[in-house]
Structure formats: structure tokens, C-alpha cells
Amino acid sequence: MAKSKKQVKVHPTNKRKLKRQNEEKELQELEKKASDPQTNSNCKLFSELPISTKTIEGLKRANFVELTDIQRKAIPLGLAKRDVLGAAKTGSGKTLAFLIPILEVLYRAKWNQEDGLGALVISPTRELAVQIFEVLKKIGKQHMLSAGLIIGGKDLNVEQERVAKMNILVATPGRLLQHMDQTAGFDCDNLQVLVLDEADRILDMGFQKELNAIVENLPKQRQTLLFSATQTKSVKDLARLSLRDPEYVAVHEKADHSTPQKLSQNFLVCELPKKLDILYSFIRTHLKSKIVVFISSCNQTRFVYEAFCKLHPGIPLLHLHGKQKQTKRVEIFRKYCSMANAVLFATDIAARGLDFPAVDWVIQLDCPEDADTYIHRVGRTARFDAAGSALMFLLPSEKEAMQAELAKKKVPVEEVKIRASKQQSIQNQLQSFCFQDPEIKYLGQKAFIAYMRSVYLQKNKDIFKVHELPAEQYAQSLGLPGAPKIKFVKASAAKEAQRAEAKAKQAVAADESSSEEEDSDDEEETAPTTKVTKPTSKIEKMFLRKNQNILSEHYNKLVDHEDDNDLLNNEAGEDDEFITIKRRDHKLESDEENEPMLPTSKRQLNLSKKELAKKQSKGERIIFDDEGKPHALYEMQDEASFLKAGDAATQKAKFLEEEGSVMKEADIEDKQVAKEKRREKRLAKKLREREQLENGDEAGAVLGGSSDESGDDMEEDESPSQGAGQKREPKWFEDDSSDEEESRKRAKLIEVEQPESIADQEALALRLLGAA
Known part of the structure; x- marks a missing residue:
């Protein structure tokens, strides 16, 4: 039998060392290639790029395999x-062009939670923003990085607890x-990558203040990526972002x-009142x-939306x-993305970057602001x-x-016409x-005003x-009985008339100037020249008006009447001027602020x-100083004058000490006053007792006990002037007979000694019953 080979066990610490060494080698290789x-x-494929295996696995799970044109050129530069500055057509995959570099730059830097915010x-x-975050979650699952989404409309406190921990x-x-x-704790000092998606929109006037304030809080030594379908090349914008x-x-x-x-692009020409009819017919x-x-x-x-529903x-x-x-x-x-057939009515909030899957038609019911807005709108269809x-x-x-605007941007559009037989009128239903x-x-009135205002505010006149x-026909097409009154439409017509007059005057002035140039220089020197200065401000225009009664209140406040007063005084004579006292008409600032609000509208x-x-x-509340100048009751003090009296701790201790001494003095006085009150009560009590003894009210002493044993509360309620010995004044319903009965009752009282035994008590009870 063959001898079995021995299996060599590797210690866990050695495994960790090997893993670290492999990771170091991988990072060094990626850094060189990138x-x-x-x-x-x-x-052509994501797997061919110098990116980590974690990112490649995330891309595969999200079904991203091939690179688009913008990704092929922008990702290597980002790595x-x-x-x-990336500019590409809508739907060309710009989101991955900046998300992949973000993940790889932080991965190669070994970024973790302790390092703070690394990419923004x-x-x-x-x-x-929600769509970008969803893509980031899909491709970045394998990385040990924390990511967060902060947008308006959510709980700020919840975001504040987590935002400081995000990478x-x-x-x-x-x-x-x-x-x-x-x-607190939100720090951007270590930021590595800044990305502006739809950069042309963020850099325009709408977000200028916000972006300037954000950039001031970011470090200048960072990587910046700007992506949009219509990219800016402004030197000022690029300088702002460093x-x-x-x-x-x-x-x-070059396309x-x-x-x-x-993308098949068409347009149709129609009158304003027919827009909703054509739109409804198209949807049908x-x-x-x-x-x-x-x-x-x-x-x-x-x-x-409400009308079509x-x-x-x-x-x-x-x-x-x-x-x-x-x-x-x-x-x-999300609901619209999941639906196969639907109509979404939207403003330009949905015109940029949103990836609605399988959109067949993009209808622009209102003319776009410019050619760039048109490109972003139509980009919701024909993607990828x-x-x-x-x-x-x-x-x-x-x-x-x-x-003409679309031709400058290389946008091919063709005109189409609508068949009259397929149109349906919805005016009667509205x-x-x-x-x-x-x-x-x-809603119809608000829609009418909103459309007229949007046209009025557009820059390209x-x-x-x-x-x-x-206006009237458009209001009727919305179902309104009449057009709401709009002031700015009349103002626009007046401005157009002024522009036409100005152009005509410029043409006449050009002709006159050409004829004046032919005159001799001597005539120009001798001829008197009077320059007519045009009014530049609203106030100057108001003074030049003929009918000043319309603005009499404002006019009287602004016009200087000193000359008129001097003239009247001179007519009155020197003697009158010697006697009269001129008083300056003035108002305090506080008086102007506290004037009652006059109603300026029907609602008010x-x-x-x-x-x-x-x-x-x-x-x-105001106070006046010695010179008669008004001051607020409490005025803030600057830091320098505050610190003259010492720092805050010493001033606090001094204040507590002074107030404590005042409180002690007040406490002593309060105790003295309470002591005097108690002494007066005791004295009044003794006087009442003395009066009772003098009047011979001994029966009360025998039956009811002495007056010293009565409660203090009863004595406090009684006033010293009305003692027990004084005669009570009869009420309005009482007569003298009541006094006689009371004296009779007092006469029936029997003086006895204190009973000592039960027999004595029984004898006393019998005597009292016999007396009754």
C-alpha cells in the first residue's frame, strides 16, 4: 500500500500574512496599470480594465459586461x-463612468470608516440621486465601504446620526x-473625489450660491469629475471648482x-387652444x-393630470x-418604471438623467427653454x-x-401634420x-397663470x-369661463412698444448724427448744448410725472419743503419770524416700526x-439717555467691552456675590416684618381677653374654657375692633326682642363647682334640665 502524503497545516497568523501580501501585490499592480x-x-470589456476583482464581481452581478464609448474613454482617466470633463449623449452610461473610479480610488487608498468622507x-x-445610489449599491456590494444618500424630504435627524460615518x-x-x-462631526477635509452629475445644470444660476458655499468647505487637492449630455467649457465655472x-x-x-x-424626432405646429385636444387624441x-x-x-x-383622469x-x-x-x-x-403601458405627465424635474426603461414616446407639450433642455428631454427614450x-x-x-436653435446644436427635427379626422375636442367636457x-x-386658473408666467420669464424673447x-381662447380651451387678469402680460406689451420706439429713435438719431458731422467745428463750439438726462431710477421717474396727486403721500414725504417754508416766513415779515418757533418734523425708528399695518389687498x-x-x-420698550437719544431696554455688548470687566467666570462669581448679599438683606427685613406682625397679633389677643374680663363674661370661662385655649385661626380671622365683649349691631331683619332673649339666656346661666363624682354630675344635669 502507498504511503499517504502528510497534509501541512498553515497557522492562522500565516494565512493572514499571506492574504495581506497578496492584497499589497494586487494594489501595487493596479496602481501601475492605472x-x-x-x-x-x-x-472593450470591464474585465480588461485595471480594476479590483470586487468591482468586477459587482459589475457581473448587475449584468454590466461591455464598455460604452464614454466609459471606454473616461474610466481610464478617472482611474x-x-x-x-465628460460630455456624451443621454443614455450612454455616464453613471458607471464616475462610480467605478470612485470605488477603485478609495479601494487602492485602503479607505475605511475612520478616514471619513472620501467621495462626494x-x-x-x-x-x-436615488438612481445613482441604486447603481452604486449594485456594483459596490463586495467593497467594505459605507455609502449614504442625503436628499431633501427625509428626516434630517436620522441623516445627522449616520452622515459622519459615510465614505x-x-x-x-x-x-x-x-x-x-x-x-456636528461632518468633515470633508479628506475628500478624494468630487463628482458633479448633470454639471451644466448644477453650475448654472439655479445652484450657484449653494455650489460656491459647498466648494469653500472642500479641499483643493482633490480629483474632480464633471459629466453631462451638454457639458460646459466656461473658464469661470472651471476656476470655481479648482x-x-x-x-x-x-x-x-464629432458626430x-x-x-x-x-431616435425619431418630429414637431408639429398648432395653435395654443388646440394643444390639449391634440394631446388627448394622441393618447387615445x-x-x-x-x-x-x-x-x-x-x-x-x-x-x-386631474382633467385627463x-x-x-x-x-x-x-x-x-x-x-x-x-x-x-x-x-x-418606481411605479412608472415597472409599468409596461402608461402616461407620465412631468415637469423638467424628470428631464435629466432618469432612466425610465422602454419609453416609446417623449411628448413636449410646451416648448423647451433651449436646445439643451430639448436634448435632455428626448434623452428619456432611445437609451442604450x-x-x-x-x-x-x-x-x-x-x-x-x-x-434655428436646434440647428445650431445639430438636432434634426422634421415637421409633421395632424389629420383633422382623428382629432377629438375635449373643450366642452373641460x-x-x-x-x-x-x-x-x-386648478385651471392656476395652470393658465403658470403657463403665461413661464412664457413671460423665459430669456429668449x-x-x-x-x-x-x-389668452381668452386659451382660457376657454381649459374650460374656464374667462381669462384671469394678469398684469405682467400688459407690462410685456408695453416693453415691446418701448423697444420698438427705442429702435426707431436710434435710427433717427443715426441719421441726425450723420448730418451733424457735416457741420463746421466753429458752429458746434458757439451753439449752446443742452443735455437731456433720462431718469434712471423709479424715484426720478416719479418726480417727472405730471399728475402728482396719484402719489401724493409718497411725494410729500420725499419732496423737500424747506424752500416753501422759507418763502412763507419771508412773506410773514421779520417780526413774525422773530417770534415763531420752527420745530423739526421727525420720527423715531421705533415709531416707524410700530406704525399700524395698513391693508394693501382684498384679503387683508x-x-x-x-x-x-x-x-x-x-x-x-425703549429708554432715553441724558442727551434724549432712544436706546433699547437691553443692548448687546461687543466682546472687547465685555472682557474689560474680566472674563465670564469672574463676572459670574461677582454677580452671584452681589445678588446674594442683596438677598440676605431682603431676608432679614422679611423676618423682621413677620416678627412685628406676630407681636401685634399677641397684643390684640391680650386686649380682647382683658375686655372680656371687664364685661363680666365669666360663664364662658366656666363652660367653654378660657379664651387662651381657643384656636389661633379663629383669632386671626377676628379683627381687634370687634372683640367678644362688644355689642353686636343688629341686622336689618332683626329687632330689639332678639337682644332681650339673648340677655334672658345669659341670666339663666348657673354657676356651679366642678363635679367630682357621678352623683354630682347627675345632680347638675337635673338642675340644668329644671332651669331649661
Whole structure:
């Protein structure tokens, strides 16, 4: 028989050493391979990249195998710790292009909980932040790193307990800044990687203040990654983020179109009152499709959703906008992702980064703000080489300018026309809904105002012309009996008229200037020149108005009447001026603050006195110094003047000592007063006893005991002036007979000695009964 080989057992400590050595070798190899991004730019599979086995396993479980174009170029640069500006079409896989470098950079640095926050991902919307966090959980399961999601709409206290322990954070700008200001222990000094997803949206005016405040709290020595479908190249934006020689990765910059190739893009021209009719007809003919309808405002979105729910088009309806609570938004997002056929009415909150699976149609009911917004909206379909369709509704006044904007961005769109035979009018039904349901009518009014305001506030006035919109017809199409009054529409028309006049004046001025140049220089020197300065402020414009009675109150406050007063005084004569006393008309600041609030609107006119009193400012107590200047009752002291009297501890001890001595003196005085009161009571008590003895009230002493044995409470209630010996005054219902009866009772009292035996007591009882 063959001898069995001996099995060599390895000690556990040696196993740990071997494991550590293998990990060290792996990290060193990954660091060398990742340092040269050019050698890794030709990889086609994730397994070919210089990344750890833990990340590869997570990618396999999430079914990520092949690299997209943006991932092939951006991930090697991210692994090499370079700053990256990544621009690619929507649906091209930008999320993995920054999540994989985050995991690998922290893994190679041996990051753990004690090191604190290592990577920060900032997203413009909550839905996109939730989506990024879900992808991070899938691919990062094997890593020993903690990750957290901080967005608005959740409990701040729960987040504060955990945020300081996180290594990777996915956040929205507002909530992140709130934690930086309020959460104790939240430290970003060791941050390694900063990522801005949809960077162009975060860097614009909407998040400018928040982002500047966030960047001030971050270290400058970090890696920064910016990704978006429409990337910014502004030098100011890059300087704000302290980027160091960023690598610009634009995968589709040389492509013929900025949108996916398999995306069919069309637009139709229709009048504003016909929009909802065409949309309803479109939904009725596409009941087996998954559709996203983009609307410009939250109020419009809610009105269209509520109205179409009452119309019952035959397909599930959902709506998503910024005024919903966070839990509701997440619920709707997940519900729509799981549905095969549905219509989602949404604002631009759903236009960026969200991955809705298998969307067939993207309908833009309202014209997008610009070409970039159009690209992000249509990116919700035709994702990851899938096919999709997009349709945009344009008004006749928006057509030419919007086509020019899209042409600049290489966006091919074709015009289509709607068959009149397939259109259905829903105007009569909307009118009946508004008549029967006040809530629908109210939503319709809010939707009308919101749409007009959104058009009015748009920057590109070549596309958006609010004064050309048919307001009355649009209100009727919403089912309203009439158009609500809107002030800014009239203001826009006035501004347009002023612009036209200014252009005409500029043309005339140009002609006059050309004719003036032909005149001689001598004539120009001798001719008197009067410059007419245009008013620059509202106050100057107000003084130039002819009818000052309209603003008489404001005018009288602003106009200087000293000249008028001087003129009146001079007319009165020198003698009168000698006698008269001029008093300066002034108001204290406290008086101005405490003036009663005057009603400025119909709602305030209907308020009660209590409600008006609640809203107006509260009065403050003031004191006056020797010079007559008002001061607050309690004024804050600066630190320097406070420390002149010593530090806080010594001042506190001094204050307690002084107040303690005052309290002791007050205690002594209180004790003395109490002692005097007790002495006066005893004296009054003795006086009453003396009066009783003098009046011969001996029977009370025999039967009831002495007055010294009576309770103190009864004596305290009796006043000294009304003693037991004094005669009581009769009441209004009593007469003199009562006094006689009382004297008779007193006369019947018998003086006896104290009984000593039972026989004595029986004899006494018989005598008392006989007397009665």
C-alpha cells in the first residue's frame, strides 16, 4: 500500500500574512496599470480594465459586461486620478463612468470608516440621486465601504446620526449644504473625489450660491469629475471648482447629431387652444405605448393630470412634479418604471438623467427653454442603442426661432401634420368639469397663470412672445369661463412698444448724427448744448410725472419743503419770524416700526382686528439717555467691552456675590416684618381677653374654657375692633326682642363647682334640665 502524503497545516497568523501580501501585490499592480490611461483606452470589456476583482464581481452581478464609448474613454482617466470633463449623449452610461473610479480610488487608498468622507457625488434632482445610489449599491456590494444618500424630504435627524460615518455620499446641493452647516462631526477635509452629475445644470444660476458655499468647505487637492449630455467649457465655472488640467472627453462631439441615431424626432405646429385636444387624441391612439409628457410648470401638470383622469382615456396616468413630497415622488418613479403601458405627465424635474426603461414616446407639450433642455428631454427614450420617438408641440410664433436653435446644436427635427379626422375636442367636457367641480376650476386658473408666467420669464424673447398669445381662447380651451387678469402680460406689451420706439429713435438719431458731422467745428463750439438726462431710477421717474396727486403721500414725504417754508416766513415779515418757533418734523425708528399695518389687498381688508394685530410688528420698550437719544431696554455688548470687566467666570462669581448679599438683606427685613406682625397679633389677643374680663363674661370661662385655649385661626380671622365683649349691631331683619332673649339666656346661666363624682354630675344635669 502507498504511503499517504502528510497534509501541512498553515497557522492562522500565516494565512493572514499571506492574504495581506497578496492584497499589497494586487494594489501595487493596479496602481501601475492605472497610472497610464492610454494603454487602457482600447478595452472593450470591464474585465480588461485595471480594476479590483470586487468591482468586477459587482459589475457581473448587475449584468454590466461591455464598455460604452464614454466609459471606454473616461474610466481610464478617472482611474489615473485625472480631472475629467465628460460630455456624451443621454443614455450612454455616464453613471458607471464616475462610480467605478470612485470605488477603485478609495479601494487602492485602503479607505475605511475612520478616514471619513472620501467621495462626494452631487446631483441636481432627488430622483437622479436615488438612481445613482441604486447603481452604486449594485456594483459596490463586495467593497467594505459605507455609502449614504442625503436628499431633501427625509428626516434630517436620522441623516445627522449616520452622515459622519459615510465614505461615499450621493446628495443634492441644498441638503448637502444644510448638513455642512448644522451637522456636528461632518468633515470633508479628506475628500478624494468630487463628482458633479448633470454639471451644466448644477453650475448654472439655479445652484450657484449653494455650489460656491459647498466648494469653500472642500479641499483643493482633490480629483474632480464633471459629466453631462451638454457639458460646459466656461473658464469661470472651471476656476470655481479648482480643476487641474482637466481632460475633456466628448464622445459624440464629432458626430453628425447630438441625439441618439435611433431616435425619431418630429414637431408639429398648432395653435395654443388646440394643444390639449391634440394631446388627448394622441393618447387615445397610442394606448399600448409608454409615454412621457413634459409640461412647463407644476400647476399645469396637476391640472392636465386631474382633467385627463376624469376623461378616462383608457391608459394608466401618473404625474411627477416638484411640489410633491419626496416619498410620493419616489413611489411614482418606481411605479412608472415597472409599468409596461402608461402616461407620465412631468415637469423638467424628470428631464435629466432618469432612466425610465422602454419609453416609446417623449411628448413636449410646451416648448423647451433651449436646445439643451430639448436634448435632455428626448434623452428619456432611445437609451442604450434602443429605438424611440419624440414629438414637440410648437406655436406659430415659436417655430422659426426654435428651429434655428436646434440647428445650431445639430438636432434634426422634421415637421409633421395632424389629420383633422382623428382629432377629438375635449373643450366642452373641460367646461362641464370646471362648472361641476370648483377644485378643477381653481386648478385651471392656476395652470393658465403658470403657463403665461413661464412664457413671460423665459430669456429668449425671439421664441417666447407672451403678448402674442391668445389668452381668452386659451382660457376657454381649459374650460374656464374667462381669462384671469394678469398684469405682467400688459407690462410685456408695453416693453415691446418701448423697444420698438427705442429702435426707431436710434435710427433717427443715426441719421441726425450723420448730418451733424457735416457741420463746421466753429458752429458746434458757439451753439449752446443742452443735455437731456433720462431718469434712471423709479424715484426720478416719479418726480417727472405730471399728475402728482396719484402719489401724493409718497411725494410729500420725499419732496423737500424747506424752500416753501422759507418763502412763507419771508412773506410773514421779520417780526413774525422773530417770534415763531420752527420745530423739526421727525420720527423715531421705533415709531416707524410700530406704525399700524395698513391693508394693501382684498384679503387683508377682510381680516379681523385680531389677525391684523398678529401680523403687525410688536412694540419694543425703549429708554432715553441724558442727551434724549432712544436706546433699547437691553443692548448687546461687543466682546472687547465685555472682557474689560474680566472674563465670564469672574463676572459670574461677582454677580452671584452681589445678588446674594442683596438677598440676605431682603431676608432679614422679611423676618423682621413677620416678627412685628406676630407681636401685634399677641397684643390684640391680650386686649380682647382683658375686655372680656371687664364685661363680666365669666360663664364662658366656666363652660367653654378660657379664651387662651381657643384656636389661633379663629383669632386671626377676628379683627381687634370687634372683640367678644362688644355689642353686636343688629341686622336689618332683626329687632330689639332678639337682644332681650339673648340677655334672658345669659341670666339663666348657673354657676356651679366642678363635679367630682357621678352623683354630682347627675345632680347638675337635673338642675340644668329644671332651669331649661
